[in-house]
Amino acid sequence: MTQLTHLNAAGEAHMVDISAKADTVREARAEAFVTMQPATLAMILDGSHHKGDVFATARIAAIQAAKRTWELIPLCHPLMLSKVEVNISAQPESNQVYIETCCRLSGKTGVEMEALTAASVAALTIYDMCKAVQKDMVIGPVRLLAKSGGKSGDFLVAS
Structure with missing residues (x-):
């Protein structure tokens, strides 16, 4: 089993030292869904x-x-993202909004948290903008779809 990297030998949370790691191109994709009533989706x-x-x-x-994930998630490193892509589409057949994000950089650490944060905040923003007309919208699932680059290699959600 892989060890948790954000805990030191004493079991205390700490920021991982990435200074010795090589720069590589890293990319991550994440998704989120917002489920709502047909009338709310139609209004959008x-x-x-x-x-x-x-x-x-x-x-x-x-x-x-x-771009600000490092300010929100305590042990994340500040990153110089070279790409943030956000695709949002309606799925009327399921009364959902689908959000897919992609983050990329050339650096020493991955961008999974940035992609997940982007997808989550997009979903929260949709909820915020529509809560006056519907308070029982459901956000989720939110998940990592894929990541590439770095020592741990590639990850792709099984279809």
């Missing part, structure tokens, strides 16, 4: 939401969140 899609373009706002929030 027809542009009648009084707060404006829900998807555009969620996309910008996701990008900002990815």
Whole structure:
């Protein structure tokens, strides 16, 4: 079993020293879903939401969140992301909004947390913008889809 890297020999939380690691291209993709009533989804899609373009706002929030993950997750390193991509689409057949994010950099540590944070914040932003019309929306699942680069190698969710 792989050891937890954020615990030192005394079992205390600490930030991992990555200074000796080689820079490699690293990428991670994550997804999130927001399930809502058909009327709420229709309001988003027809542009009648009084707060404006829900998807555009969620996309910008996701990008900002990815860039600031290190401020939100205590033991994350600040990263110089070279790419943050956020795709948001409606899935009317299941009354859901689908969010997929991709983060990339050339660096010493992975970007899984940035991709997951971006997907989560996009979902939270959609909830925030629509809560006045529906409070029982459901966020989830949120999960890592894939990662590449680094010593631990590639990961891809089984289909």
